[in-house]
Amino acid sequence: MLSKAAGAMIAFSGSIASMLFGFVAVGIFLLLSGRNPATIYTGIFTGAFGDTFCLSETLVAATPIMFCALAVAIAARLGLMNIGVEGQLLFGAIGSTYVALTMPETTPSWLMLLLMALSACVCGALFALIPALMRVFMDINETIVSLLLNYVAALTVEYLIHGPWQDPTTTSWPQTMAFPPCAEMPHLEGSRVHLGLLVALIIGFLLMLVLHSTKFGFKAKVIGSNPQAALYAKYPLKRYLIVAMLLSGAVAALAGFSQVSAIEGRLRSGLSPGYGYTGFLVCFLAKHNPITIIVVSILLGGFLSGADSLQLSEKLPFATVNILQGMIFIFLLASENALKSWSEKLRLKLQAAEAS
Amino acid sequence: MDDLAFITAVAAGMVRSGTPVLLAAVGECLTERSGILNLGMEGIMLAGALTAVIVSYLTGNIFFAIIAALAIGALIGLLHAFLCLYFHVNQVATGIAVTILLSGITAFCGIDYVGKSIHSISAYKVPWLSELPFFGSVFFNQDILVYLSYAIVPLTYFLINGTRFGLSLKAVGEEPRAAAAAGVSVFRTRCIATALGAMLAALGGAYLSLVYAQGWTENITAGRGWIAVGLVMFASWNPWKAVLGAYLFGLAISLQLRLQAAGADVSPYLLGMAPYLLVILVLAVSKLRQKKIPAAGPTALSIPYLPQV
Numbered sequence: 001m002l003s004k005a006a007g008a009m010i011a012f013s014g015s016i017a018s019m020l021f022g023f024v025a026v027g028i029f030l031l032l033s034g035r036n037p038a039t040i041y042t043g044i045f046t047g048a049f050g051d052t053f054c055l056s057e058t059l060v061a062a063t064p065i066m067f068c069a070l071a072v073a074i075a076a077r078l079g080l081m082n083i084g085v086e087g088q089l090l091f092g093a094i095g096s097t098y099v100a101l102t103m104p105e106t107t108p109s110w111l112m113l114l115l116m117a118l119s120a121c122v123c124g125a126l127f128a129l130i131p132a133l134m135r136v137f138m139d140i141n142e143t144i145v146s147l148l149l150n151y152v153a154a155l156t157v158e159y160l161i162h163g164p165w166q167d168p169t170t171t172s173w174p175q176t177m178a179f180p181p182c183a184e185m186p187h188l189e190g191s192r193v194h195l196g197l198l199v200a201l202i203i204g205f206l207l208m209l210v211l212h213s214t215k216f217g218f219k220a221k222v223i224g225s226n227p228q229a230a231l232y233a234k235y236p237l238k239r240y241l242i243v244a245m246l247l248s249g250a251v252a253a254l255a256g257f258s259q260v261s262a263i264e265g266r267l268r269s270g271l272s273p274g275y276g277y278t279g280f281l282v283c284f285l286a287k288h289n290p291i292t293i294i295v296v297s298i299l300l301g302g303f304l305s306g307a308d309s310l311q312l313s314e315k316l317p318f319a320t321v322n323i324l325q326g327m328i329f330i331f332l333l334a335s336e337n338a339l340k341s342w343s344e345k346l347r348l349k350l351q352a353a354e355a356s
Numbered sequence: 357m358d359d360l361a362f363i364t365a366v367a368a369g370m371v372r373s374g375t376p377v378l379l380a381a382v383g384e385c386l387t388e389r390s391g392i393l394n395l396g397m398e399g400i401m402l403a404g405a406l407t408a409v410i411v412s413y414l415t416g417n418i419f420f421a422i423i424a425a426l427a428i429g430a431l432i433g434l435l436h437a438f439l440c441l442y443f444h445v446n447q448v449a450t451g452i453a454v455t456i457l458l459s460g461i462t463a464f465c466g467i468d469y470v471g472k473s474i475h476s477i478s479a480y481k482v483p484w485l486s487e488l489p490f491f492g493s494v495f496f497n498q499d500i501l502v503y504l505s506y507a508i509v510p511l512t513y514f515l516i517n518g519t520r521f522g523l524s525l526k527a528v529g530e531e532p533r534a535a536a537a538a539g540v541s542v543f544r545t546r547c548i549a550t551a552l553g554a555m556l557a558a559l560g561g562a563y564l565s566l567v568y569a570q571g572w573t574e575n576i577t578a579g580r581g582w583i584a585v586g587l588v589m590f591a592s593w594n595p596w597k598a599v600l601g602a603y604l605f606g607l608a609i610s611l612q613l614r615l616q617a618a619g620a621d622v623s624p625y626l627l628g629m630a631p632y633l634l635v636i637l638v639l640a641v642s643k644l645r646q647k648k649i650p651a652a653g654p655t656a657l658s659i660p661y662l663p664q665v
Contacts, residue, residue, distance in 0.1 A: 033465075140640065140643055144585055144639075148632045326456040
């Protein structure tokens, strides 16, 4: 047997290698489309990590990705594929917007933010409950249902900002009224980095603790990796699956809450350029490990904000981000098993060498 | 507009709106029967749609456009099959990865084609059949691709249930190891099934851009690929039932568009949700019914095949 550390090293090198392969593949694609990949990659890198302002923007972009990836990780622990985090994020945004627009403007900020967060969590969790119930009680694939619900969530946002919640002062813009000042999250002095980042980090560490040193975490792992054994051990399978989806939805909803409260200051369309899908990828890249998720989120957040800054100067379409994400994802999936069989062959070779 | 004219218009719209999903769903039926779950349908439809627009714009020839879309579909299907069969990866994750990649590539390459006018396919009245009351104007006053879809459904059904290949296909989807022992190549059968399914999805995409929307817009499919995959579950892997599901979806879209055009006092965004919610609802209802009589899905669906074990 390879040692645990070596196994982790191999798994992690797979993530790094697939990122590199992804960059090379997209580089070739950019070359074919008549752009210079070298200038674009250096542009993205300096745009992401070049100075303190760029770095702060990277952290801003990383925050919702972190929430979403952690949300995916909770469900993935039990073997659930929650690709509905995008929709749960949007419902979180809707929930907190409702509170921000209805509470009196004189509400103390801490109370306002707390209520907004609570409302977001409830909305996101309830939205995640639909695929959860369908999976648990009817055995319907949660991936398909949650994917379809993402479109429903996006249309709900459009309905609200074109209809009942539209800002009455500017009828031409599909957006709600600006939130009162008390609904704005505290920022780090002189940047857009906000409290949400801290909350995401705390959730990441808490999740690590819960998954690795509680009974819940252990049982969740058993259910995720061997449902038959869990059934045999009389674990409350259904309850665990539902609780995991509720938690997952609530964490994804916090991404929506922090975006409307700290970044947008109102509900509008284009709230998320696919943070949910990026979060899904990040969770896979990080092998569902909460601490690794934090690191990988910052990396991909950097790429997002770096590519964003090139949209104007290099006329780089934002879709490039999706191409890179798809490429990395495919290489990652392929590398996983390629590495496994390669390390297995290595092990056999070592064994044979030892025996002779 | 009197009632009959309204119903006829809605029904004809149902066929038009249902056709892209129908093609993709029938393709997914075929693919899933071999034991491969292809969640990349959404991306493949997008790729087919953009390819058809580009080729139609460059050559002005619809025939070439459709051939090119089919070729791209086959290529991506083979990529998915290769990932599933050679690397034994999680098929749900691969499908999502393929869709993310293709939605990026199509958005990137399609920028120059947004709003460009292209050669479209005009309707062709089937000589005698289009004279039929109601059915004539609903089913036989369409375009050539719709008629092709009428042929594809029974052909696919026959391919699955009446040919030697269909026998191998089902064997590979149910008991791949037994099939391999009997001399059927699991790898080749699954590759062919995935490529054929993806070609149908790409054709659906081409229909969407060439006929339905008559041009390219980013994310033109709006979830139709996912809907097709959902409908296959509803259809319990039977192409005929998939047609039913696809037309139901088409009816929801058609009704929604007609109601909007008639100036119904409902937000278009709320109406827009109806098709997605309908598919979810239909899935749930059919599952409740199947609880009494379990559907015979392919047993080996989405399970990686490891011949050496």
